[in-house]
Amino acid sequence: MIQRKQLLLLSVLIVVSPVFGVWLAEALNYAEPLDHVAEALNLTEWEGLSWTPLKEYSIPGLPDWLGYIISGFIGLAAIVALGYVLKLYVSK
Amino acid sequence: MHIPDGFLDPYTIVVTYVLMVVFASIAFKKVRRLDERGVGLVTTLAAFIFVAQMIAWPIPGGTSLHMVGGALVGVLLGPWVGVVVMFIVLLVQCLVFHDGGITALGANVFNMGVVAVFSGYLTYRAFMQVLNKVGMGVGTARFVSGFIAGLVSLGLAGTVCGIELGVSGEVLSRVGYSLAVSVPVMAGWHFALGVVEGLITGSVISYLGSKNALRIVAEVRS
Numbered sequence: 554m555i556q557r558k559q560l561l562l563l564s565v566l567i568v569v570s571p572v573f574g575v576w577l578a579e580a581l582n583y584a585e586p587l588d589h590v591a592e593a594l595n596l597t598e599w600e601g602l603s604w605t606p607l608k609e610y611s612i613p614g615l616p617d618w619l620g621y622i623i624s625g626f627i628g629l630a631a632i633v634a635l636g637y638v639l640k641l642y643v644s645k
Numbered sequence: 646m647h648i649p650d651g652f653l654d655p656y657t658i659v660v661t662y663v664l665m666v667v668f669a670s671i672a673f674k675k676v677r678r679l680d681e682r683g684v685g686l687v688t689t690l691a692a693f694i695f696v697a698q699m700i701a702w703p704i705p706g707g708t709s710l711h712m713v714g715g716a717l718v719g720v721l722l723g724p725w726v727g728v729v730v731m732f733i734v735l736l737v738q739c740l741v742f743h744d745g746g747i748t749a750l751g752a753n754v755f756n757m758g759v760v761a762v763f764s765g766y767l768t769y770r771a772f773m774q775v776l777n778k779v780g781m782g783v784g785t786a787r788f789v790s791g792f793i794a795g796l797v798s799l800g801l802a803g804t805v806c807g808i809e810l811g812v813s814g815e816v817l818s819r820v821g822y823s824l825a826v827s828v829p830v831m832a833g834w835h836f837a838l839g840v841v842e843g844l845i846t847g848s849v850i851s852y853l854g855s856k857n858a859l860r861i862v863a864e865v866r867s
Contacts (some may be wrong), residue, residue: 555689563696567696570699578701583709586834587806590654594814599651599746609742610699621699624742628695631737636688640728643679 554636567625571618574610579617646713646835647753649739650746654816657809662751666691667713667757679726686859687726690718691733698734702841708840710751713757716798717837717846720791721853723862724766731758754808756802765798765846769863787854787861794845796839803835804828 555563577583589630592598607611612620653661677685694714701709714734719727735754738744745753772790781789807828814823854861 554685555692559689560693563692564677566696566700570696571701573702577703578709583701583703585646585709586803586831586838587646587648589708589808590807590810592831593826593830594810594820594823595818596652596810596814598649602650602747603743605741605743607741607774610742610744621862626698628699628737628741629692630732631741632691632695633688633735635733636684636691639676639687639733640681640684642673643677643684 554633554640562571563629564626567629568622570625571621575617647735647745648749648756648806648809650748652810652813653749653752654813656816657813658748658751658866660751661749661755661809662684664759665751665754668728669732669754672725672732675725676729678782682733684720684837686722687730687733687748690714690722691730694730695734695737695850697739704838708838710841712845713761713802714800715757715761716769716791716794716801716842717849719762719798720846720863721764721852721861722761722792725819726862727766728758730767731762752806756806756809760805761798761802761847764801765794766863767849768793768797773864783849788851791847791850792843795843796836796858798846799842800836800837801834804832806835807851808832 605613607624610621610624611617615623672790674793676687678685694712694717697712697714699711701711715727715731718730722730735745735750735758738815739747739750739753769790772793773786776786776789807830808824810825810831811827814820814827853859
């Protein structure tokens with residue numbers, strides 16, 4: 554489904570991703586333009602609505618950086634699984 | 646650009662869900678023609694877009710950006726297959742990681758999976774035709790067209806997102822000037838940040854094109 558070389562590159566990117574998604578985000582406290590607009594328009598997120606323990610790429614009980622990495626691999630696995638579902642769908 | 650739960654009003658939620666269902670239904674019908682290699686490309690590109698979106702780059706002024714990838718998949722695989730790639734990514738982000746709300750899934754798929762993909766694809770095709778006519782080398786033309794496609798796709802997706810937030814601001818918060826705030830901010834930031842999206846899109850397309858790694862669907866005559 555995904556070639557070995559590509560999986561290796563994806564794995565490297567996932568391992569370095571906490572540098573940007575966790576450490577720099579905490580150090581610089583940055584937000585997306587969408588968050589700035591929501592604040593200006595008084596739009597607030599529904600905090601009570603939750604269906605996954607992996608919210609925002611974190612894993613309960615683990616440091617943020619490790620949860621981010623493991624979440625990356627879980628997401629990768631989920632996409633590969635959906636790829637196999639798609640393969641079944643097109644072969645029917 | 647992932648809208649969370651609570652930001653959209655009920656009317657916008659319904660309209661964007663309908664749009665998502667319509668576009669996704671057509672797209673999934675069209676991908677039935679894919680062979681095994683095509684499914685492999687869909688999965689590989691979905692995996693790369695998912696990981697690329699985890700890498701948020703800080704921008705001076707307290708803002709961040711991450712690649713969306715709509716133009717890239719639209720150009721490489723065609724707009725309908727591109728919709729499927731982005732749908733897979735956004736579905737996993739929403740259901741597994743709560744990145745983007747369940748009530749906003751329709752809007753997020755429409756913005757990043759339809760607007761970004763189709764605008765990127767059409768912009769690339771248009772610029773490739775023009776640049777070919779003026780005699781630009783194919784490698785440079787691919788980079789320039791990919792750059793503009795990435796920039797336009799992110800800018801337009803951000804603009805549409807701004808319209809949705811503005812309408813919701815008017816309905817939910819009764820803020821009468823919502824659209825006047827949301828559209829300029831979202832459009833301005835995303836067209837500016839689109840420079841990075843464009844550089845990545847142009848670079849990847851020209852690299853893959855130079856290696857003959859795959860047939861670039863946006864360059865195939867229709």
